[in-house]
Amino acid sequence: MKCRDFDENLMDWVAGKLPEPLAAAMSEHSRVCASCARLEAEERGLRLRWQSLPDPGAPPDLWLRLSARLEQKPARRWRFALRPVWMTGATLAAAASLTLVVWLRLQAPPTARVDAPRPAVQQTAASVDEGRVVQMISDMQSLPDPDRDDVLAGSEHYRKDMRILLAGGPGR
Amino acid sequence: MQTSAVMELNNRVGAFELDSMARGHEQVYSDEDLLRYCARGETSALEELTRRYQAPLYRFLMRMMGSADDAEEAVLDVFMRVWQNAGRFQFRARVATWLYRIAVNIARDAHSRRKSRPQEAWIEERQLETLAVGSAEEEALHLLEREDQARRLQRALARLHPNDRLLLVLYYLEDRNYEEIQAITELSYTVLKTRLARARRRLRDILEADH
Structure with missing residues (x-):
């Protein structure tokens, strides 16, 4: 055994935690090595010091004090248990208020929402009188098809354009 | 009628004590059993666990913290934490190991809180003085020597x-x-x-x- 191995196993050897063959080797090394024998004496002295520390025993009335604390605890738990209820209530109230505000805004009349007058082009078909639209369509249906040849032939513009075209001038 | 009587008894003494009666008082509960009862809110199980571990934990915390008052407070904290966290224990480690781990954490927290305190507070003289009390005259010298060694070791540990x-x-x-x-x-x-x-x-x- 080398001194380094002896030093490594010294604590366990003195504590009686080494297996027998290794313990015997330690004992033999300590017998022949003076410096390691000194280390062994130091370690045994240290162990004796630890053993000299008095055992303080159990603290007095520990269970009485502990049970008193346990009795105090439920009150505290009760307060903690209430906290989530308050927090949940507050969250629900806030959410309900927000929903109410959004709903009221959506229900407000359009005039209240638009300050500037809208241009005429923005008027949509939905705002035009439906009866008037039906009348316009029926009027248009009674008119001749402007793309038909006989209609075109009867048109003053058509005749003028044809003359220009035949004379080699620019078309319409 | 019998059921209501059992329920009443159950409410009064708790399941742990009922189980103890059923098993007989010679039955020794494992630490794990006691912890399971603690998780169900049985204070009698905590009392038994406290009875088993208060002395070793107090001794350990005394050496770690150096003051009897601090160690007592720390032991109380250990068992309060056990009570509050019994339901979360996974039973992967031994209950004793868990108790010591809680104690180590409490001692470390206490150490970081009182770093500014003077080191003299660390030395607990009261318990060393008790060694000489009631000792026989012929052993006085030996006890004084032991006391001196213990005091030196305490001082060294404090440093x-x-x-x-x-x-x-x-x-x-x-x-x-x-x-x-x-x-x-x-x-x-x-x-x-x-x-x-x-x-x-x-x-x-x-x-x-x-x-």
Whole structure:
């Protein structure tokens, strides 16, 4: 055994935690090595010091004090248990208020929402009188098809354009 | 009628005590059983667990914190935490290991809180004085010597870093094996061996300087 191995196993050897063959080797090394024998004496002295520390025993009335604390605890738990209820209530109230505000805004009349007058082009078909639209369509249906040849032939513009075209001038 | 009587009894004494009656008082509950009862809110189970571990935990915390008052307060905190967290224990480690781990955490928290306190507060004279009380005359010299050695060791421990102190107390005083110390400190075997040897050297140096 080398001194380094002896030093490594010294604590366990003195504590009686080494297996027998290794313990015997330690004992033999300590017998022949003076410096390691000194280390062994130091370690045994240290162990004796630890053993000299008095055992303080159990603290007095520990269970009485502990049970008193346990009795105090439920009150505290009760307060903690209430906290989530308050927090949940507050969250629900806030959410309900927000929903109410959004709903009221959506229900407000359009005039209240638009300050500037809208241009005429923005008027949509939905705002035009439906009866008037039906009348316009029926009027248009009674008119001749402007793309038909006989209609075109009867048109003053058509005749003028044809003359220009035949004379080699620019078309319409 | 019988059911209501049982329910009434159950409410009055708790399931743990009923079970104790059924098993007979000679039945020894394991720490794990006691912890399961604690998780169900059985204070009698906590009382039994306290009875088993109050002395070793107090001794351990006394050496770690150096003051009887601090150690008592810390032991109370340990069992309060056990009570509050019994339901979360996974039963992967031994209950004793868990208790010591809680104690280590409490001692560390206390140490970081009282860093500004003077080191003299660390030395607990009261318990050392009790050694001489009631001792026979012929043993007085021997006891005085022991007392002196204990005082020196206490002083040396007070000057060590808390991590060094923890390893030495677990190894020398609590006589824990490496597996248990590993479980409490969450150190690997190699790191534990190295740090323990280093802590021992530091303690030896302090003791030699104090001589």
